[in-house]
Amino acid sequence: MVETGRVSPPDRDRVVVGFALGALGWLILYGALTYLTRDSPDLAKFVGEIVYLVPMVTLVGLSVYAARRTTGRIRTAWRLLVVANVLWTIGDTIWAVYVYISPTGPPVPSAADACYILRYLLTLLAIVIGLGLRIRGMLDALLVAAAAAAIGWQVIIAPLVPENWNPAAFVTFLYPVFSVIIASVLAALLLTGSRRVPASMVVVGTAFGFASVFDAVYAYSSVLGAYTSSTWLNVGWQAEVLLLCVAALMAARRRDGDERLLQQAQEVSFLPALVAVVIVGGLVVADMILVGQISRVTLSVAMLLLMGLLLRQIAAARDRSRLTDQLRTAAITDALTGLYNRRFFEEMLAGEIAAGRRHAPLSLILIDLDHFKTVNDTHGHPVGDAVLTAVADRLRRPIRGSELLCRYGGEEFVCLLPRTDGHAAVELAEQMRADLRSTPLAVSGAAEPLPLTASFGVACADPADGDGQLPPDGLVDAADRALYRAKALGRDQVILCGRSGQVEAAPALDLPAGLVWLADEADRIRGDDSLGAAVSGWAWQTAARLGLDEAAQLRTAAAARLYGIGCLNLGCGRPRPDGADPARPDGTPPQPEGAAHLVAELSHRPDLAPLIAAHHEHHDGSGYPCGLAGRDIPIGARIIAVCHAWADARGPALSTGEARLMLATGRGTRFDPAVLDAFLSLVDEGAITGPEPRRRSAGQTRLGTAPG
Secondary structure, three states, X not given: OOOOOOEOOOOOOHHHHHHHHHHHHHHHHHHHHHXXXXXXXXXXHHHHHHHOHHHHHHHHHHHXXXXXXXXXXXXXXXXXHHHHHHHHHHHHXXXXXXXXXXXXXXXXXXXXHHHHHHHHHHHHHHHHHXXXXXXXXXXXXXXXXXXXXXXXXXXXXXXXXXXXXXXXXXXXXXXXXXXXXHHHHHHHHHHHOOOOEOHHHHHHHHHXXXXXXXXXXXXXXXXXXXOOOOOOHHHHHHHHHHHHHHHHHHHHHOOOOOHHHHOOOOOOOOHHHHHHHHHHHHHHHHHHHHOOOOOHHHHHHHHHHHHHHHHHHXXXXXXXXXXXXXXXXXXXXXOOOOOEOHHHHHHHHHHHHHOOOOOOOEEEEEEEEOOHHHHHHHHOHHHHHHHHHHHHHHHOOOOOOOOEEEEEEOOEEEEEEEOOOHHHHHHHHXXXXXXXXXXXXXXXXXXXXXXXXXEEEEEEEOHHHHHHOOOHHHHHHHHXXXXXXXXXXXXXXXXXXXXXXXXXXXXXHOOOXXXXXXXXXXXXXXXXXXXXXXXXXXXXXXXXXXXXOHHHHXXXXXXXXXXXHHXXXXXXXXXXXXXXXXXXXXXXXXXXXXXXXXXXXHHOOHHHHHHHHHOOOOOOOOOOOOOOOHHHOOHHHHHHHHHHHHHHHHOOOOOHHHHHHHHHOOEOOOEOHHHHHHHHHHHHOOOOOOOHHHHOOOOOOOOOOOOO
């Protein structure tokens, strides 16, 4: 919907309407008093000089009220108008004193004239500041104002130009000039539409439109020496005062000071030039018809128009350039954190790859805040936003000029490191991790500083790796996998994915890196990408919840981590939707003893064999291969059984509640009740989620899908 109006829509305010009606009544009363006292000099003097001041005092009070009630630039404008109206009142008071004490009336110029002229200057300044005009808006206004002023000059001011200049003539001549300028500027603002003009300012412009006419008549009367206190000009000036009173009340009551009312109006870029050209053209035609030649005034206005149009084009070009830069910045910047956004990161990564820099390493760090959902759920999203901003500030501290830190999405950040090898990238990630963990974040809205950690996935494409190097276009996927493993292995750690996408094993698990990579490849072949890493993390958490010692926790996590290798040896099929044990393609159940011994030999960890061999045993003795039951089944095997069943249940895209119910049906039969209860308590606390990434297609990157 195209907005055509440029004046703030009026509000129905009974106070303003009532005051306007009262002001009209006062104007009628004042006009009647002026008429009735025309034959009585003393009464006419009292009405013209004393009663005349009543609306002036009212205007000062309402101006103060408007200055207190409004905000922003309009408040500044009304503060200036308060001073202007006080000067006006002082000037009229001085004028009245002169009338009463001097038989010849006030001299011209006098202190009253100084107050009047200062009042006009402050009023013009208030309009310019109050409406927040910029260079282009000022040029538009000046173009139209110059044309409007040209008409005002020809119609109102030119007949008043004295043949012989003197101080009195000069001061008297200034009044209509200032009134025409002020009225022209406000009219220009309405026509150019560079800003929405509050209705109160429209009333101010109307008041000065009246003033320009009556000031011109006053100047003419002064030349003829016919001005007296009983003149009808006082009625016109009273109308000006009352209109300004209404404007002040409107600004105060309708909150025209609200910056939202000064939003950009629809731009009509051709209108200022069109109005100016049409008016100047009209003046040229009038000059040719009336005097047979173009007057100097018309030529001056035309020259001003030409210069204004040239300056306006320069300003418009500058505005377009600045707007383009702002739009470009907005398109590549995250509004919340001030970092570059994902779009810019992808452009820069593509640029690094396209540049063909095969002789220098390229590393990438993917960062995901741990348990960030808890911050939003506990403290609310405003606090969450403040946390993201504070985290961004901390992460950018160690970043050098050649490195790029971006917000990847949600609570994820990414850092692109040209000419940086994997070890240097890990060092930087460790520095970020330690810095983030070292001091809780003090943010507005949170009663206490919030402790926060993050998990880091690092990937590097290094030509020094030879034929086994990771391709640059696979950096995001590799870093994503490393990040997910960091989450699965307990969070708050840095995992590097290097040659052939292999992950450096967590030192705590004491597993060979090549064996971990093989387990991940087994998961990928079965369509369970990163399942081993996820189950390992859950098994570690469950063992800790059960109170097992650290050695038992690590042994359980390590056995769960290598489960996929055993499935390759056994030829296991896809997990079954009902959570039952998978079968071989020929329908016979797999025999895990051989797989257990294979894994033990490859890892040089004979302590893992009993856990891998027994995790198909059931608590009631109905499992295989040995029919073990209860405590005869190693505790690590019981934990792995529950964790794998959870992953298999979530595989068919069951909800958390549905998967939880499915596991609960095996309580006491398939699963050890104590183990199952410990695991489900972690689920209820939100520590165990997923594993949604199991069903990703090859090459798909994650965005906030890791557990917790």
